Amino acid sequence: MSATMATAKPLNRAAMAARAAQDLREGWYVNLGIGIPTLVADHIPSGREVIFHSENGILGMGPAPSPDQVDPWLINASSQYVSLQPGACFLHHADSFGLVRGGHLDLCVLGAYQVAENGDLANWAMTENDPAPQIGGAMDLAVGTKEVWVLMEHTTKDGRARVVHQCTYPLTGRGVVTRVYTNLAVLDVTGRGFVVIDIIPGLTIEALQARTEAKLHLP
Amino acid sequence: MSATMATAKPLNRAAMAARAAQDLREGWYVNLGIGIPTLVADHIPSGREVIFHSENGILGMGPAPSPDQVDPWLINASSQYVSLQPGACFLHHADSFGLVRGGHLDLCVLGAYQVAENGDLANWAMTENDPAPQIGGAMDLAVGTKEVWVLMEHTTKDGRARVVHQCTYPLTGRGVVTRVYTNLAVLDVTGRGFVVIDIIPGLTIEALQARTEAKLHLP
Amino acid sequence: MINKIVRSMDEAMSGIQDGSTVLIAGFGHVGQPIALIQGLVEQGARDLTIVSNSGGRGHTGPLARLFEQDRVRKIICSFLRASSLAGELVRVGKVELEVVPQGTLAERLRASGSGVQAFFTPTGAGTKVAEGKETREIGGRECVLEYALHGDVALIEAWRADRWGNAMYRATGRSYNPIMAAAAKLTIMQTQHLAELGELDSEAITTPGIYVNRVIHVPYGDPPPP
Amino acid sequence: MINKIVRSMDEAMSGIQDGSTVLIAGFGHVGQPIALIQGLVEQGARDLTIVSNSGGRGHTGPLARLFEQDRVRKIICSFLRASSLAGELVRVGKVELEVVPQGTLAERLRASGSGVQAFFTPTGAGTKVAEGKETREIGGRECVLEYALHGDVALIEAWRADRWGNAMYRATGRSYNPIMAAAAKLTIMQTQHLAELGELDSEAITTPGIYVNRVIHVPYGDPPPP
Numbered sequence: 001m002s003a004t005m006a007t008a009k010p011l012n013r014a015a016m017a018a019r020a021a022q023d024l025r026e027g028w029y030v031n032l033g034i035g036i037p038t039l040v041a042d043h044i045p046s047g048r049e050v051i052f053h054s055e056n057g058i059l060g061m062g063p064a065p066s067p068d069q070v071d072p073w074l075i076n077a078s079s080q081y082v083s084l085q086p087g088a089c090f091l092h093h094a095d096s097f098g099l100v101r102g103g104h105l106d107l108c109v110l111g112a113y114q115v116a117e118n119g120d121l122a123n124w125a126m127t128e129n130d131p132a133p134q135i136g137g138a139m140d141l142a143v144g145t146k147e148v149w150v151l152m153e154h155t156t157k158d159g160r161a162r163v164v165h166q167c168t169y170p171l172t173g174r175g176v177v178t179r180v181y182t183n184l185a186v187l188d189v190t191g192r193g194f195v196v197i198d199i200i201p202g203l204t205i206e207a208l209q210a211r212t213e214a215k216l217h218l219p
Numbered sequence: 220m221s222a223t224m225a226t227a228k229p230l231n232r233a234a235m236a237a238r239a240a241q242d243l244r245e246g247w248y249v250n251l252g253i254g255i256p257t258l259v260a261d262h263i264p265s266g267r268e269v270i271f272h273s274e275n276g277i278l279g280m281g282p283a284p285s286p287d288q289v290d291p292w293l294i295n296a297s298s299q300y301v302s303l304q305p306g307a308c309f310l311h312h313a314d315s316f317g318l319v320r321g322g323h324l325d326l327c328v329l330g331a332y333q334v335a336e337n338g339d340l341a342n343w344a345m346t347e348n349d350p351a352p353q354i355g356g357a358m359d360l361a362v363g364t365k366e367v368w369v370l371m372e373h374t375t376k377d378g379r380a381r382v383v384h385q386c387t388y389p390l391t392g393r394g395v396v397t398r399v400y401t402n403l404a405v406l407d408v409t410g411r412g413f414v415v416i417d418i419i420p421g422l423t424i425e426a427l428q429a430r431t432e433a434k435l436h437l438p
Numbered sequence: 439m440i441n442k443i444v445r446s447m448d449e450a451m452s453g454i455q456d457g458s459t460v461l462i463a464g465f466g467h468v469g470q471p472i473a474l475i476q477g478l479v480e481q482g483a484r485d486l487t488i489v490s491n492s493g494g495r496g497h498t499g500p501l502a503r504l505f506e507q508d509r510v511r512k513i514i515c516s517f518l519r520a521s522s523l524a525g526e527l528v529r530v531g532k533v534e535l536e537v538v539p540q541g542t543l544a545e546r547l548r549a550s551g552s553g554v555q556a557f558f559t560p561t562g563a564g565t566k567v568a569e570g571k572e573t574r575e576i577g578g579r580e581c582v583l584e585y586a587l588h589g590d591v592a593l594i595e596a597w598r599a600d601r602w603g604n605a606m607y608r609a610t611g612r613s614y615n616p617i618m619a620a621a622a623k624l625t626i627m628q629t630q631h632l633a634e635l636g637e638l639d640s641e642a643i644t645t646p647g648i649y650v651n652r653v654i655h656v657p658y659g660d661p662p663p664p
Numbered sequence: 665m666i667n668k669i670v671r672s673m674d675e676a677m678s679g680i681q682d683g684s685t686v687l688i689a690g691f692g693h694v695g696q697p698i699a700l701i702q703g704l705v706e707q708g709a710r711d712l713t714i715v716s717n718s719g720g721r722g723h724t725g726p727l728a729r730l731f732e733q734d735r736v737r738k739i740i741c742s743f744l745r746a747s748s749l750a751g752e753l754v755r756v757g758k759v760e761l762e763v764v765p766q767g768t769l770a771e772r773l774r775a776s777g778s779g780v781q782a783f784f785t786p787t788g789a790g791t792k793v794a795e796g797k798e799t800r801e802i803g804g805r806e807c808v809l810e811y812a813l814h815g816d817v818a819l820i821e822a823w824r825a826d827r828w829g830n831a832m833y834r835a836t837g838r839s840y841n842p843i844m845a846a847a848a849k850l851t852i853m854q855t856q857h858l859a860e861l862g863e864l865d866s867e868a869i870t871t872p873g874i875y876v877n878r879v880i881h882v883p884y885g886d887p888p889p890p
Contacts, residue, residue, distance in 0.1 A: 086636030089643035097767030098552025132746035140767030305862030316541030317778025351520035359541030
C-alpha cells in the first residue's frame, strides 16, 4: 500500500458516533445497536427531537441515569440502565418487534463485521458454524427498518477490509444497508456500489480505496 | 307425525338460557353469542364465579347497567350497554380474537340455524349466496373455543328440523359443536351422533325424534 | 419539536387520494371516528375501498353518506346488514364486497402493522370463506392462508392523545383502533382529550405515537346510542 | 371463588413433567422469574427444552443450575454467549441448540397464544436461519415460513397480580412475559405485589388472568444488576 495516512487522523469512537448523529433528522424513530451505535444518542444536536427505540420494549428511551436515579427494572437491549424521554411507552416483545418488522422505524444504526457493496450485512457470526450464535434482534432490524446504517471501524485490527465486494461471513440480511459510517469515511450504498460522501481531512480517496476491498465511487 | 306434545310445555327463551346456565362451571371463561345466548348470564347460580368475554374487547363483562349507570363507551358485541365485573380488562380486537382462536375460552354459547350430528354448525347465512353475510366473530369462536354449545329453538317457526343429519345452510365451522340446548331437550354431540341427555317433562323420546331430522340416541 | 396535532379538518384530511384503501375503526358507534368520517365525506376522495367491522346500520350517519355519494368501490367487513345502505348497494352489485371472519379481519390488520406478510389460521376452514384459498393441515388442524391487509389511510378515535400521537382509548372504544393505526401509511386520529407530553402513563399507552401521523382535537361527543 | 394464588413453591411447581418445553420469560435479569427458576431446579423435572431470549451469562444463577445438573436437552434462544454454561454445553454437543431471530422468537410465541399456526416473515430470508425452511415471495419480499412455538409450562414474573391472575409488569420487565404467559398450557407467575380483585386498572392490565394458572407471591427482589 503506497497510500499513507500521515496527515489524517482517524475518528475515535465518540467522533464516529457524533458524525452519524449529525445526520439524524427531527422526528425520526431510531434504534441504536449494541456497541458504538449506542453512543450516537449522546451526540444528537440539542433541540432536535429524535425518539429512540430499544427492542426489549421501550419507545422513547432516554440517556443513562445518574447513579441515584437508576431504576433496576429499566434497561436497554445491551442490559445497561437507561431513563425515559417524556412521552415514552413500554411494549411487550411481540409488539416491539412488530414495530420493527412492520417498517415503522426510520432508522437503525448497527455494528457490523462486514458490509458488501450490494448492501449485504454480516454482523452476527464470524464462521459458518459459530457454536455460540448471537443473532438477537439484528435480523429483524435489518429487514424491517427504512434505513439501515452501519457504524464500524473501516478495517479490522489487523488491517483487513470490512467494506467488501462480497461478504464472507454469514449474512444478517441481504441488500439491507443504506449507509456506512467508519472512522475514515461515510459511504452510501447505491445501485452502482459504494459512493464516498464524506472522508476525514487529510485522507485521499486513493488511501481510502487502499483500505477498502470494494470499489469506491465518487458522487 | 303421530307423536304429540299434549302434556309437554316447551321452554321459553329465559328457561332455555337458565337450563344452559346450570351447566356452566366455576372459573370458566365464557363467550355468549348474540340473541338467546346473551340471556345465559342472567341465570348463573349465585356464588358461582364465571368470567364473560365479549369479542369487541372485554374480559370480565358484567350485566346490563341501570339507566343512570350507563357508560356510552361500554357495549357488548350486540351493541348493548353492559357493565364490568371487578377484575375486568379491555383488549384490542387482535388480542381479543387471539384469545378466542388460541383456545383459551372454556366455552362459547351460540345461536344457530342448523346443527348436524357430526357437530357441523350453520349460523351465519341461510343461502349459499347471501348478499348480506353476517359472519362476525362466529367462525373464530367455533374453531377456537374448547366447548361450543348451541342454544336454539328445536325447530323453525314453520316446523322444520334444525337438528339435522347434515347441514344444508352454509357452514360456520366443521365438527365444532359439542352440545345443543333447545326448548325441548339437551343433546350431546358424540362419536355416534346426538345423544339425548335431558328432555322436557311430558315429552317422549319418540315425540322429540319426530321433531328432529337426525337420529337420536340414548345415553 | 415534534407536533402531530393539526388545527383543522382540512389539514387532517389533506392528501387522501382517489382509490385509497381507508381503514375505519370502531365497533358499533363506540370508538368510531365520526368527525373524521364526516371530514372524509367533505374531502371528496372517490373510488375508495372501505375496511370496517360492519357496513353500518340503516341510511344515516357519515359512513352512509360515503355510500350514498357513490364514493365507495368496495367494502371489506365481517358483518353486513341487508337493511344498511351498504348492504343494499352490495345486493344490487354497485359495491363490491369481501366478507372476512372478524378474527381474521383483526389478524390481517395486525399482520400488516407488524410486518407479517401472511399467516395460517384455522378460522373458516371448510367453509365458504376458505373457497379459492390455499389450505394446509398444520398441527392436526386444517388452516387457511390469509394475507396482511394494508391501508393507505386509517381513521382512528382516541380518548386521550399527546403531540407525539401517543394515545389511550376508553373501554370498548379500543377495538380496531390500535391495530388499524399500525396498518396504514397515513394514520389520522381524532381525540376527545389532549394530554401534555409525558402525562400519559408509560405503562398504559395503547397506541405509541410512531403509528400516528396526525392528531385532531374533537373535544365533544360520546358515542351516540347503539 | 376463583383463586389462582398458591401458598408454596411446591404447589406452584406441581405437575411439571420430564420432557416439558419450558418458556422462561425476561430480558436480561429484568422480568426474569428467578424464584420460579429456582423452584424448577428444586422440583427436579429433566430432559427439558428451555425457550429463553438468551442462554444466560457465565455459570451463576438458577438457569445455569438447570444446565449444570444436566436437566436440559435443548435450548431455543436468540442469543447464546460462548462464555455461558449453556454456550459451553452446546459447543461440546451436550445440549441441542435452535437459534431464532429475536423478533421471530417473539412472533412464534405470540402465534402460539393466539391460535395462528404458522406465518410468513421477511426476517432471516437469505440467511443461515432460513436454511431448510419453506420460503415464498409475498408482496415483493422473500419470506420464511415459521411455526407457532408452544410451551408446556411458562415461568412468568409480574409486578402486580390479583387472584384471577390479571397482571401488570414494570418497565422493561414486560418483554416476553405477556406472550409467554399466553403460549403455554400451564402458566406459573411470580409477582412482587398482590392486588385485590378490581384494584388493577382495566385499561392497563397487560396479561389477563385467562392466561395464568397459578400465582405465587414473591414479595422481594428487584432484578440484580446486569
